[in-house]
Amino acid sequence: MTAIAYETYHLGLRTTRRFLRVPANVFSILFFPLIQLLVFSQLYEDIVQLPGFGGQTSYLAYLAPGQIAFTAFMAVAWSGFGLLVEIRGGYTDKLRVSPIHRWSILASEMVPLFFQAAAMAAIILVICVVLGTTIVTGIPGALLILVLAGLFGLALSGASFIPALLTKSEQATSTFSLLLFPLMFASTAFVPEELMPDWMQVVNQWNPISYVIEAIRALMVTGYDWNAIGAAFGSMALVGVILQAATLWAFNRVAR
Amino acid sequence: MTTQDDSAIIEVRDLVKVYGDETRAVDGISFGVAPGELFGFLGPNGAGKTTTIRILATLLQPTEGTARVAGFDVTTHPGEVRKRLGLAQQAPALDAFSTGRETLELAGILQRMPLAEVRRRADELLELMGLTSVGKKLTGTYSGGMKRRIDLASALMHSPPVLILDEPTEGLDPQSRTALWEELERINQAGTSMLLTTHYMEEADRLCSRLAIIDNGRIVVDGSPGDLKRSVGADTVILRLASTNGDLDSQRATVRRLLADMVAADAVSPHPEGVSLSVPNASEAVPAMLRRLDGERVPITGLQMSQPSLDSVFLKYTGRHIREEAADQPISMGWQ
Numbered sequence: 001m002t003a004i005a006y007e008t009y010h011l012g013l014r015t016t017r018r019f020l021r022v023p024a025n026v027f028s029i030l031f032f033p034l035i036q037l038l039v040f041s042q043l044y045e046d047i048v049q050l051p052g053f054g055g056q057t058s059y060l061a062y063l064a065p066g067q068i069a070f071t072a073f074m075a076v077a078w079s080g081f082g083l084l085v086e087i088r089g090g091y092t093d094k095l096r097v098s099p100i101h102r103w104s105i106l107a108s109e110m111v112p113l114f115f116q117a118a119a120m121a122a123i124i125l126v127i128c129v130v131l132g133t134t135i136v137t138g139i140p141g142a143l144l145i146l147v148l149a150g151l152f153g154l155a156l157s158g159a160s161f162i163p164a165l166l167t168k169s170e171q172a173t174s175t176f177s178l179l180l181f182p183l184m185f186a187s188t189a190f191v192p193e194e195l196m197p198d199w200m201q202v203v204n205q206w207n208p209i210s211y212v213i214e215a216i217r218a219l220m221v222t223g224y225d226w227n228a229i230g231a232a233f234g235s236m237a238l239v240g241v242i243l244q245a246a247t248l249w250a251f252n253r254v255a256r
Numbered sequence: 257m258t259t260q261d262d263s264a265i266i267e268v269r270d271l272v273k274v275y276g277d278e279t280r281a282v283d284g285i286s287f288g289v290a291p292g293e294l295f296g297f298l299g300p301n302g303a304g305k306t307t308t309i310r311i312l313a314t315l316l317q318p319t320e321g322t323a324r325v326a327g328f329d330v331t332t333h334p335g336e337v338r339k340r341l342g343l344a345q346q347a348p349a350l351d352a353f354s355t356g357r358e359t360l361e362l363a364g365i366l367q368r369m370p371l372a373e374v375r376r377r378a379d380e381l382l383e384l385m386g387l388t389s390v391g392k393k394l395t396g397t398y399s400g401g402m403k404r405r406i407d408l409a410s411a412l413m414h415s416p417p418v419l420i421l422d423e424p425t426e427g428l429d430p431q432s433r434t435a436l437w438e439e440l441e442r443i444n445q446a447g448t449s450m451l452l453t454t455h456y457m458e459e460a461d462r463l464c465s466r467l468a469i470i471d472n473g474r475i476v477v478d479g480s481p482g483d484l485k486r487s488v489g490a491d492t493v494i495l496r497l498a499s500t501n502g503d504l505d506s507q508r509a510t511v512r513r514l515l516a517d518m519v520a521a522d523a524v525s526p527h528p529e530g531v532s533l534s535v536p537n538a539s540e541a542v543p544a545m546l547r548r549l550d551g552e553r554v555p556i557t558g559l560q561m562s563q564p565s566l567d568s569v570f571l572k573y574t575g576r577h578i579r580e581e582a583a584d585q586p587i588s589m590g591w592q
Binding site: 007010011014017018021022086089090091093094095096097098099100 | 313314315335338339341343345346347349350351353354358362363365366367368394410
C-alpha cells in the first residue's frame with residue numbers, strides 16, 4: 001500500500017507536469033464555462049423574474065454553481081487522452097517494465113484529476129466572486145465547494161478512461177465525452193427543475209450533475225444544507241464506484 | 257545449439273506464443289545468453305523477435321515454454337526480473353513533457369534508488385550520452401538520435417545486469433547509428449549483458465558476439481557472425497600484383513604453383529589486377545601465404561579480403577533475402 005502511494009505520488013507529479021506544461025489545457029477547460037457565465041448572464045438577464053428562481057435577483061448568481069460543476073466536468077472530459085497516447089507510444093509499457101504495481105499507473109492518472117478539477121473550478125469561483133456573486137458560507141464553504149468539484153471530476157473521469165482503454169481510439173474517446181454534454185443541459189445548471197418539461201424533470205432526477213450543482217448552490221446561496229451536500233456526495237460515490245470499477249476492469253484487460 | 261547451463265543470464269526453452277486463434281508468432285524458440293555476451297536476434301519484421309523480447313521483458317505471457325532472465329522466471333517472478341532488466345523498445349518511449357533529467361530521475365525513483373544516488377547517476381548518464389546541455393529541455397524537443405540516447409539512458413539508470421534492445425538503431429541517420437553502436441559496445445564492455453534485435457545485417461555483424469537468425473517464429477541457425485559466414489562458403493582474397501612488362505599471366509601461374517599445397521587449383525581465378533583466391537577462414541590462412549609469396553619475390557602490391565555477407569547466410573537458411581521481408585510492413589499498434 002505504501003508502495004502504491006509512493007509510486008502514485010511520483011508518477012502523479014509527472015502527469016501533473018504533463019497537464020501544466022501545455023497552457024492550452026487550462027484555456028480549453030475554462031473557455032466554455034467562462035463564455036456561458038459571461039454571455040448567458042447578460043443574454044438571459046431577466047429570466048430570474050420567472051417564478052421558480054426563488055426570488056434570486058441575479059442570473060449570474062444562479063448560473064455560477066452550474067458553471068463551477070461544468071468546469072470540473074471539462075477538466076476531466078478528455079482525461080483518457082493522456083493515457084491513450086502513452087499506451088500507443090509505448091510509455092505505459094516502459095512503466096510496466098519497472099518494478100511498480102500496475103495500479104499505480106492508473107492511480108497516477110486519476111488522483112491528480114481531483115486537484116486539476118478543483119483548481120480549475122477555483123479559477124471560475126474566483127471569477128464569479130469578482131463579478132459580484134457572494135458565498136454565504138464564506139471561505140470554509142468555498143473550500144467545501146472545491147472539494148465537491150474535485151470529487152465530481154474524479155468520479156466522472158472514468159467516462160473518459162473507459163472508452164480510451166476499450167477502443168484505443170482518440171475519435172471514439174472524444175465522441176464519448178461529447179455525448180455527456182447534454183447531461184449538463186438536462187440539469188439545473190441553467191433553469192430550476194420547475195421550469196423544465198416533464199420528461200426532462202425525470203432525467204434531472206437521475207442526473208448526478210444536478211445533485212452536485214444543488215449542493216454548490218446551497219453553499220453559495222442558503223448555507224450548509226447537509227441534505228443537499230449529502231445527496232451530492234452520495235451520487236458522486238455511486239457514479240464514481242461504477243465508472244472507476246469499470247475503468248479498473250478495462251485497464252486490467254489491456255495491462256493484464 | 258543452446259547453452260542450457262545455470263550461469264546463463266537469459267535462458268529460453270521451447271518458447272511458444274500463439275496470438276488469438278492460430279497465429280504462432282513464436283513457434284518453439286530455445287536459446288541462452290551467457291553473462292557479458294552481446295547476443296543478437298537477426299530476422300525480418302514479423303519474424304517473432306519483438307514478441308520474444310516482450311515475453312522476456314514481462315510484458316507478455318508465453319503460451320508455452322519457459323524464459324528466465326537473471327535467474328528468475330519471467331512468468332512466476334516478473335517483479336524480480338524487472339529489477340534486473342533494462343528495456344529499450346523499438347520506438348523511444350518518452351513523455352514528451354518531461355525534461356531529459358526528469359525522465360532519468362523518474363526511472364531511478366521507480367527502481368527505488370536513493371535520491372542522492374538518483375541525482376548522481378542522472379548526471380553521469382547525461383554526461384555519458386552527451387546530453388548534459390539539453391538535460392533541462394523537454395524530450396519532445398529532442399532529435400531522433402537524442403531521443404534514442406535518453407531512452408537508453410533511462411533503461412540504464414539502475415545499472416541493470418541485462419539490457420534488452422528492440423531495433424535500437426531503427427530510423428537513425430548513419431552518424432547517429434555509428435555513435436549508438438559505439439555506445440552499446442562500451443556499455444557491453446563495462447559488463448552489461450545484452451540481447452538486441454535487428455534486421456540490419458551490418459549491425460548484427462558489427463555488434464554481436466553471437467547471433468540467432470530467426471524466421472517465422474523459429475531460430476533457423478545460431479552462432480558467431482564469423483562461424484555463420486564460414487558455414488556459407490569460403491572467404492575471398494584478392495592479391496594485386498605489379499605487372500611491369502605485361503607478364504601478369506606468368507605471375508598468376510607462379511602464385512598458383514607456390515600456393516598449390518594451400519589452395520586448391522580451382523580456387524584460384526584471374527582478377528584484372530592479379531588473382532582472386534577462394535580461401536576458407538582467410539584471416540588465419542593469409543599470413544602464411546604472404547610470407548611464402550614474399551620469400552619468392554612475387555611483387556604483391558595490394559591485398560583485399562572479404563567474407564560472405566550475413567545476407568548470404570540468411571539466404572542460405574531461409575531461402576530469401578532479408579530485405580524482401582523488411583520493407584513495407586505495417587506498423588503494429590497497441591498492446592496486443
